[in-house]
Amino acid sequence: MSVYAVIMAGGKGERLWPASTPARPKPFLPLGEGGETLIQATYDRVLPLTGRERLYVVADSALAPRVKAALGLADSQLLVEPQGRNTAPAVGLAALAVSLVDPEGITIVLPADHLIEDEEGFRSALEAAAQAGGEGHLVTLGIKPTSPATGYGYIQRGELLGSAHGHDIYKVKRFTEKPDEETARRFLSAGGYYWNSGIFVWQAARILEEIDRFLPKLSQALKGLAGLWGKPGWEDALRRAWQEVEAISIDYGVMERAEDVVVIPVGFGWHDLGDWQAVWEVLPKDGAGVAARGEHLGVDTARALIWVRPGKTVATLGVSDVAIVDTQEALLVADMKRTQKVRELARQAQAAPPEWDKLLKLDTSGMLEVVAGFPDQCRRGLELGEEVDLPPGLSGFSRVVCVGMGGSGITGDLLGRLLSVPVVSFRGYRVPGYIGEETLLVGVSYSGNTEETLSAFQEGLSRTRRALAISSGGKLRELCAKRRIPWIGIPSGYQPRAALGYLLFTLLSVLRRLGAAHLDLKEALEVLAGQAKALGPGSPGNRAQAIAQALAGGVPLIYGTNGNTGPVAFRWKTQINENAKQPAFWAELPELCHNEIVGWELAERVLPGGRVVFLRSGNDHPRVQARIEILKEVLLRRGLPYLEVEGEGEGEAAQLFSLLYLGDWVSVYLALLNGVDPTPVRPIQELKERLAQL
Structure with a gap:
C-alpha cells in the first residue's frame, strides 16, 4: 500500500494581514518552529511518510511559481489550478493525479499552513489514518479541543469502530459549522466533540467515487480531463473546466454528506494560527509576555505581539494586550483580543482600486496626450528623415558615435540595437579618443542647448568631417550652420524625453538612407498604434x-x-x-x-x-x-x-x-x-540654473 500526500497551498490568511497578502499568503510566513515557512515545515513533516516522489502540492496559477521555488518541486509534483475554487475541486484534481498512477494509493490531504508541535505523534496518527483509509473509509483527524473556540468547525464522534497504531477510530456522527461561544461550551461539556483539522486520508479512487455521487458536475469535469493529463491542450481544457465547476469546500460538498466517514481524535499540538492572538500564543515570550519577531525595544510593555520586518525596529512604551505588525505594505496596531477582525482591514486594503478618473486630473501639463501621440511622432520622424538634404561624402563610415544626454541620449542607445554598424552612445563633455574620419559623429540634443552635448560635439568635429546633428533649434543649430554641418530640425514644444519618436525615427530614416539601417519598421508601427488604443486612459x-x-x-x-x-x-x-x-x-x-x-x-x-x-x-x-x-x-x-x-x-x-x-x-x-504631475522636472531645471551662474 503506497502512501501519497497532497499539500493544499491555498487560503488567503486575511486575519494575518498585513504580513499575509495575496502575493505572500499565510503558508509563506516564517512561523515554523525553526523559523522556516509554514509550507516548508508541512512539506518536511510529511516527507518521511511518502518520500519526495509521492508528494504533491496544489496551488493556483498565481501562487504556483512561488511554491515551486520554495520547495524545489519538479513540474510533475505541482498541480496547478487556473484559479482557486475552494477545496473540493483541488481535492478532486489531486485525487485524479494520484488515481492515474495508483488508483488504490492512500492519499493524505493536508493544509499548508498548520503548526504541529509533536511531529512524531502527527505521523503516528497519519499511519493510523492510512490504515483506516486502506479499508475504504474516508478519514479525518479531529483535534481534541482545549477551549470553546468559535473559529473552527466541530466533529461529533459516533460509535467506536476499532483502533490502529494506538489511535481510536470512531464513526462520524455529525459535522457542525463554526458555532457560537455558547454552543462551543456545550460541546466541550458534553465531550465527544473535536475541532475539524481539515486533514483527510482516503484512497484516491474512493474520494472520486464520492465526488461522483455528490458533486456530479465536478466529477464530469475530472473524467473529461483524465484523458488529457500531460498532453497538449491540458492547460486550456483545465481552464475551461475550472470556469464551470462549483466553488465548494470538500467538507460541505462531500464529507458532511457521505456515509462512511470516520474520525481519529488526536492531540499532537496542532495550531491553525488563525489570527495574531493565535500566533502570539505559540511564539516564545519574555517574562512580561512579549513575543517579538524582529527588533523590538520595550519599556513597560506586556502581553504583546511585535512582528517587525528586517532592518526595522519597533519601540513600545506603556502598552499591553496589543499586536503590532510592521511590513513594507502597512503597519497594523490592534487590540490583541480583536485580531479576528483584522480580516475586515485586509479586505478594505484590497477593495480600493485606484480612482483613475480623479487621478487623471493630476496630469495638468498633458503628458498622457503626448505619450498617446508617440506612434504619430514615429511615423512623422520617418517622413522628416526622407526630407533631409544629405551632402555627398557623409556615407562610408564604419561606426557611429552619438553624443547626447538624458531623454536625448537614449536615442544613441537604441540606435545601437537597430543599426548594421557599431554605435557608441557617449554621455559627457568629451568624446573617445578613437574618433576619426571613419566615424560618423551624431549630436543629439532636443533643446539644442545641452552643455555636455555641445562640448562633446565640438571636440568630435576636430577629429572627423562626417557629422550631423538633430535638435529643435538652440546653439546646436547655430554651431551646425557655422561649421556647415547637416542639421535636422524637429518640432519644438516637448520635454526632451517626450520627443523620442522624432529624435529616434528621424535619425533611423536618415541612417537608412546612408546605408546603416536595414530594418523593416512596418510591423513596429502597427503594434505601436494598437498599443496607443489599448493603453490609453x-x-x-x-x-x-x-x-x-x-x-x-x-x-x-x-x-x-x-x-x-x-x-x-x-x-x-x-x-x-x-x-x-x-x-x-x-x-x-x-x-x-x-x-x-x-x-x-x-x-x-x-x-x-x-x-x-x-x-x-x-x-x-x-x-x-x-x-x-x-x-x-x-x-x-x-x-x-x-x-x-x-x-x-x-x-x-x-x-x-x-x-x-x-x-x-x-x-x-x-x-x-504617486499623486504628482508627470511633466515638471524641477530638480533638473534648478541644477541648470545653478550651473549657468558659475
Whole structure:
C-alpha cells in the first residue's frame, strides 16, 4: 500500500494581514518552529511518510511559481489550478493525479499552513489514518479541543469502530459549522466533540467515487480531463473546466454528506494560527509576555505581539494586550483580543482600486496626450528623415558615435540595437579618443542647448568631417550652420524625453538612407498604434495601469538583456525617475548574474520595496532565458516580487519598441498613483540654473 500526500497551498490568511497578502499568503510566513515557512515545515513533516516522489502540492496559477521555488518541486509534483475554487475541486484534481498512477494509493490531504508541535505523534496518527483509509473509509483527524473556540468547525464522534497504531477510530456522527461561544461550551461539556483539522486520508479512487455521487458536475469535469493529463491542450481544457465547476469546500460538498466517514481524535499540538492572538500564543515570550519577531525595544510593555520586518525596529512604551505588525505594505496596531477582525482591514486594503478618473486630473501639463501621440511622432520622424538634404561624402563610415544626454541620449542607445554598424552612445563633455574620419559623429540634443552635448560635439568635429546633428533649434543649430554641418530640425514644444519618436525615427530614416539601417519598421508601427488604443486612459484591462499598480510604493529594478532589451530597461528607469519622481534602477543580463544577485541576500532588509521587472523578448539568447527562469525562483525564495513583461509582435523592432512604449505609459500612470504631475522636472531645471551662474 503506497502512501501519497497532497499539500493544499491555498487560503488567503486575511486575519494575518498585513504580513499575509495575496502575493505572500499565510503558508509563506516564517512561523515554523525553526523559523522556516509554514509550507516548508508541512512539506518536511510529511516527507518521511511518502518520500519526495509521492508528494504533491496544489496551488493556483498565481501562487504556483512561488511554491515551486520554495520547495524545489519538479513540474510533475505541482498541480496547478487556473484559479482557486475552494477545496473540493483541488481535492478532486489531486485525487485524479494520484488515481492515474495508483488508483488504490492512500492519499493524505493536508493544509499548508498548520503548526504541529509533536511531529512524531502527527505521523503516528497519519499511519493510523492510512490504515483506516486502506479499508475504504474516508478519514479525518479531529483535534481534541482545549477551549470553546468559535473559529473552527466541530466533529461529533459516533460509535467506536476499532483502533490502529494506538489511535481510536470512531464513526462520524455529525459535522457542525463554526458555532457560537455558547454552543462551543456545550460541546466541550458534553465531550465527544473535536475541532475539524481539515486533514483527510482516503484512497484516491474512493474520494472520486464520492465526488461522483455528490458533486456530479465536478466529477464530469475530472473524467473529461483524465484523458488529457500531460498532453497538449491540458492547460486550456483545465481552464475551461475550472470556469464551470462549483466553488465548494470538500467538507460541505462531500464529507458532511457521505456515509462512511470516520474520525481519529488526536492531540499532537496542532495550531491553525488563525489570527495574531493565535500566533502570539505559540511564539516564545519574555517574562512580561512579549513575543517579538524582529527588533523590538520595550519599556513597560506586556502581553504583546511585535512582528517587525528586517532592518526595522519597533519601540513600545506603556502598552499591553496589543499586536503590532510592521511590513513594507502597512503597519497594523490592534487590540490583541480583536485580531479576528483584522480580516475586515485586509479586505478594505484590497477593495480600493485606484480612482483613475480623479487621478487623471493630476496630469495638468498633458503628458498622457503626448505619450498617446508617440506612434504619430514615429511615423512623422520617418517622413522628416526622407526630407533631409544629405551632402555627398557623409556615407562610408564604419561606426557611429552619438553624443547626447538624458531623454536625448537614449536615442544613441537604441540606435545601437537597430543599426548594421557599431554605435557608441557617449554621455559627457568629451568624446573617445578613437574618433576619426571613419566615424560618423551624431549630436543629439532636443533643446539644442545641452552643455555636455555641445562640448562633446565640438571636440568630435576636430577629429572627423562626417557629422550631423538633430535638435529643435538652440546653439546646436547655430554651431551646425557655422561649421556647415547637416542639421535636422524637429518640432519644438516637448520635454526632451517626450520627443523620442522624432529624435529616434528621424535619425533611423536618415541612417537608412546612408546605408546603416536595414530594418523593416512596418510591423513596429502597427503594434505601436494598437498599443496607443489599448493603453490609453479608460481602456478596459489596461496593462500599463496594472503594472503601475504593481510597482506603486516600491523601488522598481528593471532588468533587460545585453544586446537586446538593455536600452529599453534603461529607458524604463529614466522615465520612472522623471515622470513618476521616484527612484528606479536597471541592470542587464547576463552581467547581473555575476554581481547584483548577491545583493539580493539582504534586499528584504535594505530594500524592502524592491520590485523586479524582467523585460522579455523572443530574441533573448536561450541561455539568458534559462537564467531568468532560475532567477525567478531565487527571487521568490528571497521574498522579492517580480513581474515579467513580454514584448508584442513577431519582429525584433516590434518587440523592442512595444516594450519601450509600454514603459512610457507605465511611468505616467505611476506618477498619477504617486499623486504628482508627470511633466515638471524641477530638480533638473534648478541644477541648470545653478550651473549657468558659475
